[in-house]
Amino acid sequence: xxxxxxxxxxxxxxxxxxxxxxxxxxxxxxxxxxxxxxxxxxxxxxxxxxxxxxxxxxxxxxxxxxxxxxxxxxxxxxxxxxxx
Amino acid sequence: xxxxxxxxxxxxxxxxxxxxxxxxxxxxxxxxxxxxxxxxxxxxxxxxxxxxxxxxxxxxxxxxxxxxxxxxxxxxxxxxxxxxxxxxxxxxxxxxxxxxxxxxxxxxxxxxxxxxxxxxxxxxxxxxxxxxxxxxxxxxxxxxxxxxxxxxxxxxxxxxxxxxxxxxxxxxxxxxxxxxxxxxxxxxxxxxxxxxxxxxxxxxxxxxxxxxxxxxxxxxxxxxxxxxxxxxxxxxxxxxxxxxxx
Numbered sequence: 001x002x003x004x005x006x007x008x009x010x011x012x013x014x015x016x017x018x019x020x021x022x023x024x025x026x027x028x029x030x031x032x033x034x035x036x037x038x039x040x041x042x043x044x045x046x047x048x049x050x051x052x053x054x055x056x057x058x059x060x061x062x063x064x065x066x067x068x069x070x071x072x073x074x075x076x077x078x079x080x081x082x083x084x
Numbered sequence: 085x086x087x088x089x090x091x092x093x094x095x096x097x098x099x100x101x102x103x104x105x106x107x108x109x110x111x112x113x114x115x116x117x118x119x120x121x122x123x124x125x126x127x128x129x130x131x132x133x134x135x136x137x138x139x140x141x142x143x144x145x146x147x148x149x150x151x152x153x154x155x156x157x158x159x160x161x162x163x164x165x166x167x168x169x170x171x172x173x174x175x176x177x178x179x180x181x182x183x184x185x186x187x188x189x190x191x192x193x194x195x196x197x198x199x200x201x202x203x204x205x206x207x208x209x210x211x212x213x214x215x216x217x218x219x220x221x222x223x224x225x226x227x228x229x230x231x232x233x234x235x236x237x238x239x240x241x242x243x244x245x246x247x248x249x250x251x252x253x254x255x256x257x258x259x260x261x262x263x264x265x266x267x268x269x270x271x272x273x274x275x276x277x278x279x280x281x282x283x284x285x286x287x288x289x290x291x292x293x294x295x296x297x298x299x300x301x302x303x304x305x306x307x308x309x310x311x312x313x314x315x316x317x318x319x320x321x322x323x324x325x326x327x328x329x330x
Contacts, residue, residue, distance in 0.1 A: 050120040050270030055307040
């Protein structure tokens with residue numbers, strides 16, 4: 001009986017760990033500071049090159065920085081964007 | 085002397101008439117960048133790999149980005165800056181103006197917009213682009229930005245040539261008494277690099293059909309919702325508030 005209880009508890013804890021991992025891996029729910037980074041970078045780009053022509057231009061640019069940040073492992077790994 | 089002038093005028097008239105009757109052109113545009121606040125006389129920098137094609141026949145035109153292997157990662161994000169993402173379609177006969185766009189998350193839209201979008205101010209200022217004499221035209225338009233929750237002003241400058249009497253241009257900058265060979269929206273330019281006037285076969289232009297049909301206003305609201313699903317509700321206001329606080 002004890003064995004059965006122990007196995008059940010272990011399985012449940014494993015499930016809960018997996019669930020946590022899933023949340024972390026779900027795109028758009030993970031953060032690493034990338035949301036703030038992307039919005040700040042898009043804003044800086046707008047200062048450098050002028051206002052975005054439409055909402056979609058803003059979306060595309062912010063998502064580009066967001067993906068770049070996530071691919072680099074988070075906002076801590078990112079440098080401030082430079083606009084030539 | 086008089087004979088020479090007469091000859092030149094008849095040559096010009098002949099080329100005008102032949103183009104008007106033909107109306108089959110293919111124009112390649114390159115996207116270029118020069119910061120909007122750069123007041124030097126330096127030309128805008130061509131962004132490698134960002135080429136676009138405008139095709140037209142007697143009654144319609146289509147403008148698309150040409151995918152290229154030459155494009156580098158940094159330039160990739162400029163495909164749609166200053167316009168140019170997706171497919172732009174205009175039909176003079178049926179007065180249709182459409183844009184077909186795929187969002188970054190893969191949804192396809194067919195966006196209808198005002199047929200005569202721009203109210204142009206024509207100027208006498210001229211310059212030569214390639215072998216064509218072009219005239220300057222400017223316009224300002226306002227659009228509500230649902231992300232920023234405010235009206236945004238845009239100033240567009242174009243150079244069009246009455247020598248090619250077609251009311252088309254890059255990224256929907258059109259409606260002028262001649263083909264637009266150069267346009268500028270903020271820091272981003274479209275510059276014609278090759279113009280082919282076809283003599284024989286008609287350009288076959290198909291109206292884009294695929295995608296969810298929406299108006300431009302509806303599309304902007306959808307984009308705002310997509311952004312909020314990633315960055316959180318009212319993210320832009322929060323960001324601006326934090327920026328002011330720092």
